[in-house]
Amino acid sequence: MDTTALPHHSGYTGKRQECNTAFPSRCLGGGLLCVLALLLTACSTAVTSSAAPAMQTAAAQATQATQTAALVTVVVAVRVRGSLAHHDVVVTVTSTITNHTDARIHLAGTCEQPDVMVTIKNPSGGEAYRTNEGVNCILMELADYPSPIAASASQIHVETVLLSRDAVQPLTPGLYSVLATVTAWHQGTLDQVAVDPRIPGGAVTSNLVWITLS
Numbered sequence: 001m002d003t004t005a006l007p008h009h010s011g012y013t014g015k016r017q018e019c020n021t022a023f024p025s026r027c028l029g030g031g032l033l034c035v036l037a038l039l040l041t042a043c044s045t046a047v048t049s050s051a052a053p054a055m056q057t058a059a060a061q062a063t064q065a066t067q068t069a070a071l072v073t074v075v076v077a078v079r080v081r082g083s084l085a086h087h088d089v090v091v092t093v094t095s096t097i098t099n100h101t102d103a104r105i106h107l108a109g110t111c112e113q114p115d116v117m118v119t120i121k122n123p124s125g126g127e128a129y130r131t132n133e134g135v136n137c138i139l140m141e142l143a144d145y146p147s148p149i150a151a152s153a154s155q156i157h158v159e160t161v162l163l164s165r166d167a168v169q170p171l172t173p174g175l176y177s178v179l180a181t182v183t184a185w186h187q188g189t190l191d192q193v194a195v196d197p198r199i200p201g202g203a204v205t206s207n208l209v210w211i212t213l214s
Helices: 032-041 057-069 190-195
Strands: 002-005 072-081 090-099 106-109 116-121 127-130 154-161 174-186 201-205 207-213
Touching (some): 072 207
Antiparallel strands (some): 090 154, 106 174
C-alpha cells in the first residue's frame, strides 16, 4: 500500500498561534537552554487539521488568514507505504518551512529536541513516534543548524520514519495524526538572542495531517 496525505488549506479546522514577538526579558543572561525552554513554553500549540472530521469552511478561512500573517509557517505532506500486516510501515514526512520576515532566520535545537521534530500519534491519542525519542543524548546545548533560511524563502526537511520498527508502542489499525514542530527559529545569533529580548523568534507547529494505517 502506498498512500499520500496532503495538507489542504480548505480543510483546516483549528487555530494556530506562533511566538512572533520578542524573547521574554526574564531570559536575559539566562543562557541558551533558558532560551529554548522559553521558546517551547511561550507559544500556544493549538494545531490545524487537514483531514479531520467535521471540517468548517469559516474556521478554514480564519486559519488561512492566520498563516498568511505569521512570521514563519510550517506545512507538512505525508506519504505512507507498507502495511501493519507485513510490519513494513514507512511514513515520509516532508516539512516546508517558510520565512515570511524581511531578514534571514536560523533554526535551532538540541539533540533531544532537534530543529524540526516530527510527532505521530495513534488512534487513542498516545505518542507512537517522536524524532530522536529514545536517543541517548549527551550534549543538550541549544545550537543552530546549518543552512539558514533567507528572507521570503522556504526550506524543505524530509524525515523518513520506519514506523513498524521505531514506534514506541504497538501499532494498531486506525487513524493516526502527524505534525512537525520547529523547535526554535530566530534572527540574529544565539548569543544575541540570549541577551536581547527584542530579537524576533519562537517555536511553530505545522498543520495536522491524518493518515490511516491498516
